[in-house]
Amino acid sequence: MKWWCADEYRLCQGARMRMARAAILALLLVAGTPAGAQQVCSASSSPVSFGLYDPQSSATIDNAGSISVTCQATVSLLMAYTVKLSSGNSGALSQRKMLSGANSLNYQVYTDAARSSIWGDGSSGTSFITDGYLLQVLTPVVKHYTVYGRVPGSQNVKAGSYLDTLTILITY
Template sequence: MTCFDFSTYNHICQYLNIDVDSTGTIEVSCTANSSVSIAIGPSGNTGGFSPRKLKQTSGSDLMNYNLYTTSARTTIWGDGTQGTSTVNQLVRKQSPSNLTVYGTVPASQDVYVGLYTDSLVVTINY
């Protein structure tokens, strides 16, 4: 999965109730035509999905975010537990399949300035 960059979370946006959206990509390749199921694990910072949490690298602040299966951002991309869904995809032999992951940092979060990160496990079952 490519790294997500939610860019800058602006405190002005916080008061204007503007979410920060971003996208990333998961590329899957197979040596034969295969149907795969792709799961994205819970937040490495909290172990949960709803919401996942970004942690400040130089402090202890946590910022809510989540990853979704479509641009409508209504279904959380997870491992099929806790109300989340996995994504199923047909991958053609020797033709990489790119899946878009849709992310959102919700507005109205009062957090300190800094760099925030999370680590996730992506599992591909075939």
């Protein structure tokens, strides 16, 4: 009986050792993740198209587009990033402008469907998206964000094709 108990103890002790080694390995993976782990993010977008604009109408035109952010890390337990937008042609985040030659049409893009938070770089009262993910190694993670656009009504503009280009800045 003593022999069985001793043998049983060794089996239990061996199991504990395997569990301890597994726990230490997990801790080393967590503790061994370098602060500057190699991470790569890219962005793509579908445009916000407002269609035809009637300068005699006071109605706003709302539409939406999207930004897709793809990130991949070689070693990462926490991948955090921000998505910011430039001011475009206007040079001012508070009032963006689409251009057609020398003519301009005011518009704005927002982070929310209520169109209350201007999507910018955090300056001048603007907001940006902060996001991330956990525990993805060598697997690309794609996240999609809606861009809510609005063109105010009653702008006295000439007929033309108006366009603006915003730069997406991802910081990680």
